[in-house]
Amino acid sequence: MSEDLVFHFDVDGENFTSAGQASVQVKKNLRQLGLSPEIIRRVSIAMYEGEINMVIHAGGGVADVRVNENYIEIVLEDHGPGIKNVEMAMQEGYSTAPDDVRSLGFGAGMGLPNMKRYTDSMKIDTVVGEGTTITMRVNLV
Amino acid sequence: MTVEKLLEHGFEAVTLPDPEREIDGVYIGDLLSWVMGRARSDNAWITIMSNMNVIAVATLADTSCVILAEGVTLPDDIRETAEAKGVNVLTTQLPAYEAAMVLSGLLK
Ligand SMILES: Nc1ncnc2c1ncn2[C@@H]1O[C@H](COP(=O)(O)OP(=O)(O)OP(=O)(O)O)[C@@H](O)[C@H]1O
Ligand SMILES: [Mg+2]
Numbered sequence: 402m403s404e405d406l407v408f409h410f411d412v413d414g415e416n417f418t419s420a421g422q423a424s425v426q427v428k429k430n431l432r433q434l435g436l437s438p439e440i441i442r443r444v445s446i447a448m449y450e451g452e453i454n455m456v457i458h459a460g461g462g463v464a465d466v467r468v469n470e471n472y473i474e475i476v477l478e479d480h481g482p483g484i485k486n487v488e489m490a491m492q493e494g495y496s497t498a499p500d501d502v503r504s505l506g507f508g509a510g511m512g513l514p515n516m517k518r519y520t521d522s523m524k525i526d527t528v529v530g531e532g533t534t535i536t537m538r539v540n541l542v
Numbered sequence: 543m544t545v546e547k548l549l550e551h552g553f554e555a556v557t558l559p560d561p562e563r564e565i566d567g568v569y570i571g572d573l574l575s576w577v578m579g580r581a582r583s584d585n586a587w588i589t590i591m592s593n594m595n596v597i598a599v600a601t602l603a604d605t606s607c608v609i610l611a612e613g614v615t616l617p618d619d620i621r622e623t624a625e626a627k628g629v630n631v632l633t634t635q636l637p638a639y640e641a642a643m644v645l646s647g648l649l650k
Contacts, residue, residue, distance in 0.1 A: 417595075418593060418594050418595070419594045420595065420598070421595065421598030421599075421602070422598075424598070424602055425598060425601055425602065425627070428601070428602060438583065438604070439583075442583060442602075442603070442604055445601075445602040445603075445604075446578050446579070446602060446603065449578065449598065449599070449602045450575065450578065453595075505574075505591075505593050505595055506572055506573055506574040506591045506593070506595060506596070507573075507574055507575070507595075508573075509573035509574070509575045509576050510575075511573070511575030511576055511578070511579055512575045512578075514579070515575055515578055515579040518579065519579075
């Protein structure tokens with residue numbers, strides 16, 4: 402791979418019963434590139450959690466995945482409400498998910514901790530009232 | 543043990559697009575982010591949740607099959623999605639604990 406590969410997705414904020422499609426597509430793409438199952442799994446989990454968060458908490462957004470020989474980078478950008486207290490949001494068990502999505506199995510407050518756990522680096526840029534951009538990397542070397 | 547072996551032990555197929563997939567271990571849970579973070583690749587995942595997100599989680603966490611406990615089953619559209627995505631789904635009348643006990647015996 403000499404040039405970076407970039408995948409772009411619009412993540413629909415309306416439909417959380419079938420959310421996760423961008424992550425499923427990325428998994429497929431990474432498989433075709435012949436990456437190891439463990440790397441693919443880490444990227445899939447981190448991206449899914451971020452994708453779902455954009456749908457549930459921010460009304461949707463965009464996802465960009467960049468692949469080169471050194472790393473896979475996932476950038477998730479939304480124009481939702483932002484995160485007031487990032488430190489608190491990062492804690493296992495903290496969730497503001499509404500009841501209707503809790504009944505689908507979301508709202509354990511484990512999404513952001515999973516994203517941290519399965520990536521090598523994670524950066525949250527968030528402004529209350531403007532939105533959130535999360536950048537994660539999984540290193541390949 | 544392969545997923546299709548479970549059919550001989552009281553589990554019923556909802557859809558088995560990948561019947562020869564090997565099962566290695568079991569994870570029980572209904573909260574999707576717990577399953578995402580803690581289930582291991584190739585685990586059989588026992589749950590009572592049956593919405594579309596279960597199929598995405600099973601795909602991405604790479605579990606070998608979803609086992610719906612307590613007689614839960616899938617609406618047709620979700621079953622079709624599982625089939626298209628290659629996600630094995632079974633159902634059993636047993637509660638999660640008892641289903642896990644059966645698997646525990648079989649996985650020795
Ligand atoms: N993109 C986002 N925009 C606004 N708030 C967010 C965003 N992502 C996360 N949050 C806030 O951070 C909290 C914790 O997120 P986390 O993903 O850990 O848990 P959850 O989404 O509530 O539940 P789970 O991910 O376990 O289903 C959320 O409840 C929400 O308040
Ligand atoms: Mg979440």
